[in-house]
Amino acid sequence: FLRAKASSSKTMANDEVTGGSLKQQLAKLFEESLRITVPEELDVDPAIAPCQNPKFGDYQCNNAMGLWSKVKGKSTQFKGPQPIGQAIMKNLPASEMVDSCSIAGPGFVNVVLSRQWIAKSIQKMLVDGIEAWAPKLPVKRAVVDFSSPNIAKEMHVGHLRSTIIGDTLARMLEYSNVEVLRRNHVGDWGTQFGMLIEYLFEKFPSGEVASDQAIGDLETFYKASKQRFDSDPAFKERAQRAVVSLQAGEEKYRKAWAHICEISRRGYEKVYQRLGVHLEEKGESFYNPYIPGALELLSKQGLIEESEGARVIFIEGKNIPLIVVKKDGGYNYASTDLAALWYRLNEEKAEWIIYVTDVGQREHFEMFFTAAKRAGWLPAEENKYPKASHVGFGLVLGEDGKRFRTRSTETVKLVDLLDEAKSKCKAALIERGKAKEWTEEELEKTAEAVGYGAVKYADLKNNRTTNYTFSFDQMLNDKGNTAVYLLYAHARICSIIRKSGKDIEELKKTGTIDLVHPDERTLGLHLLQFAEVVEEACTNLLPNVLCEYLYNLSEDFTRFYTNCQVVGSAEETSRLLLCEATAVVMRKCFHLLGITPVYKI
Numbered sequence: 347f348l349r350a351k352a353s354s355s356k357t358m359a360n361d362e363v364t365g366g367s368l369k370q371q372l373a374k375l376f377e378e379s380l381r382i383t384v385p386e387e388l389d390v391d392p393a394i395a396p397c398q399n400p401k402f403g404d405y406q407c408n409n410a411m412g413l414w415s416k417v418k419g420k421s422t423q424f425k426g427p428q429p430i431g432q433a434i435m436k437n438l439p440a441s442e443m444v445d446s447c448s449i450a451g452p453g454f455v456n457v458v459l460s461r462q463w464i465a466k467s468i469q470k471m472l473v474d475g476i477e478a479w480a481p482k483l484p485v486k487r488a489v490v491d492f493s494s495p496n497i498a499k500e501m502h503v504g505h506l507r508s509t510i511i512g513d514t515l516a517r518m519l520e521y522s523n524v525e526v527l528r529r530n531h532v533g534d535w536g537t538q539f540g541m542l543i544e545y546l547f548e549k550f551p552s553g554e555v556a557s558d559q560a561i562g563d564l565e566t567f568y569k570a571s572k573q574r575f576d577s578d579p580a581f582k583e584r585a586q587r588a589v590v591s592l593q594a595g596e597e598k599y600r601k602a603w604a605h606i607c608e609i610s611r612r613g614y615e616k617v618y619q620r621l622g623v624h625l626e627e628k629g630e631s632f633y634n635p636y637i638p639g640a641l642e643l644l645s646k647q648g649l650i651e652e653s654e655g656a657r658v659i660f661i662e663g664k665n666i667p668l669i670v671v672k673k674d675g676g677y678n679y680a681s682t683d684l685a686a687l688w689y690r691l692n693e694e695k696a697e698w699i700i701y702v703t704d705v706g707q708r709e710h711f712e713m714f715f716t717a718a719k720r721a722g723w724l725p726a727e728e729n730k731y732p733k734a735s736h737v738g739f740g741l742v743l744g745e746d747g748k749r750f751r752t753r754s755t756e757t758v759k760l761v762d763l764l765d766e767a768k769s770k771c772k773a774a775l776i777e778r779g780k781a782k783e784w785t786e787e788e789l790e791k792t793a794e795a796v797g798y799g800a801v802k803y804a805d806l807k808n809n810r811t812t813n814y815t816f817s818f819d820q821m822l823n824d825k826g827n828t829a830v831y832l833l834y835a836h837a838r839i840c841s842i843i844r845k846s847g848k849d850i851e852e853l854k855k856t857g858t859i860d861l862v863h864p865d866e867r868t869l870g871l872h873l874l875q876f877a878e879v880v881e882e883a884c885t886n887l888l889p890n891v892l893c894e895y896l897y898n899l900s901e902d903f904t905r906f907y908t909n910c911q912v913v914g915s916a917e918e919t920s921r922l923l924l925c926e927a928t929a930v931v932m933r934k935c936f937h938l939l940g941i942t943p944v945y946k947i
């Protein structure tokens with residue numbers, strides 16, 4: 347290998363410690379070098395990746411090969427990828443960030459970051475705060491369409507997944523300075539309202555507004571009305587007429603509809619409150635007035651055709667077309683989604699529209715995205731904005747390997763699930779004698795944070811596209827990759843700092859970090875990689891990337907803490923600051939995952 351020490355004879359680049367994604371910072375440096383090395387190829391973006399083998403360095407620039415295929419035969423200067431790599435290395439502006447570079451294989455430029463620079467950066471992060479450390483994303487405003495239960499029907503485990511995953515995506519984007527419109531696209535429109543309303547009128551013939559008590563459990567109400575609908579033709583007819591009256595905006599029907607929605611809303615708001623999730627409801631009914639206009643646009647472009655009495659859009663490669671107007675003239679899920687997409691792009695000026703549902707709906711999204719591309723609403727290219735993305739997730743399985751159900755009922759009551767997680771955590775805390783040490787409130791708050799955190803983390807840590815097994819035993823284990831383990835690890839770090847008796851705020855101002863031990867350097871570098879991990883998790887819409895990072899970070903911390911004495915050592919100040927930085931980054935991860943950190947265990 348050729349090894350070059352970053353020399354100071356070259357013009358000094360802006361070597362200030364700036365924060366943000368390391369990859370993005372390195373890319374800036376390499377961008378400059380590429381401009382000098384191959385001035386004729388200015389549209390080439392620096393390809394920066396972590397080194398596969400840490401022996402060679404921390405990061406590498408992989409542009410030489412690709413550039414060679416572009417300049418081959420044209421360039422008199424270069425005879426292969428290796429010389430290009432060498433030139434990239436030579437032209438790299440000197441920076442405090444880089445300690446040394448080397449060339450490997452066909453022109454990879456390996457970079458070893460400077461230990462001092464890493465230390466300085468962590469210190470700056472502590473002083474500036476982690477908010478200043480966010481990655482930069484190429485969009486200003488995004489819609490995250492998530493949770494989205496259906497009125498009067500059960501809110502099932504799939505909706506829980508959508509709520510948890512969608513909330514995390516929204517949080518990560520918000521952290522990255524994207525304005526996020528958190529949309530609850532509730533199913534509050536459709537033919538089922540005819541039978542619901544008719545049943546309501548039947549039960550309360552004198553027209554008094556039904557009390558919540560009387561409607562009671564909406565699910566039971568829904569089932570009862572469905573049974574009437576299926577068994578009584580006269581009722582069915584009245585129900586169908588009710589739909590027409592509702593859609594025509596008749597006062598009496600509107601009121602009944604609003605009442606049913608309100609009761610349903612109160613039910614799912616309870617779940618959101620528990621989970622600490624915030625959403626803004628714009629249900630299917632909201633987009634109803636926009637459907638004719640949206641379809642008109644598509645029709646003008648010749649996208650909509652007549653087929654078997656329905657109006658449809660044929661999509662290349664699909665056997666069945668996308669139905670946008672049903673045989674009976676009514677609109678459906680797809681027409682609503684097309685109108686909603688139009689609204690989000692044109693009225694709300696969103697550049698990225700993200701839909702979180704189970705993978706079962708993939709086809710639906712593929713089809714209407716394709717229609718929108720053909721209409722020119724979205725660019726045909728994958729990586730251009732505005733963009734629509736479907737975030738599909740797998741099933742939740744029970745420990746028997748079948749679709750998750752609770753023992754007593756056929757469906758899972760979400761609130762019960764959260765209650766159970768919390769009470770199990772509380773029992774574990776009491777068993778460890780905490781009832782004697784803590785107030786009842788502390789006990790409750792901790793049990794909630796750990797219990798709900800465990801449910802969320804167990805979901806988020808898996809690649810969302812795979813099915814996962816719901817197991818209280820697994821998610822509440824205090825060893826291994828669980829929220830319980832991670833929350834405790836964080837609390838332990840806080841206690842190390844507390845017990846040192848030092849004023850950490852003071853140390854942040856006066857102390858310096860020096861990464862002497864290799865395990866300190868590893869931990870330090872890992873801390874700085876936080877922003878680029880968030881960037882990756884956002885770009886690929888994969889929360890598990892952040893979970894993996896968090897878990898590895900806590901492992902790096904453990905290694906550091908095992909091999910480096912903190913309190914009472916000569917490096918105490920530096921190491922306490924490193925503890926604090928770890929706690930800060932862990933807390934931010936928890937926050938992005940919607941988990942409340944605990945400080946005492």
Ligand code: ARG
Pocket residue numbers: 491493494495496531532533683686701702703
């Ligand atoms: N209500 C739908 C369901 O429960 C999910 C809606 C997803 N969002 C959308 N824009 N299609 O399956």
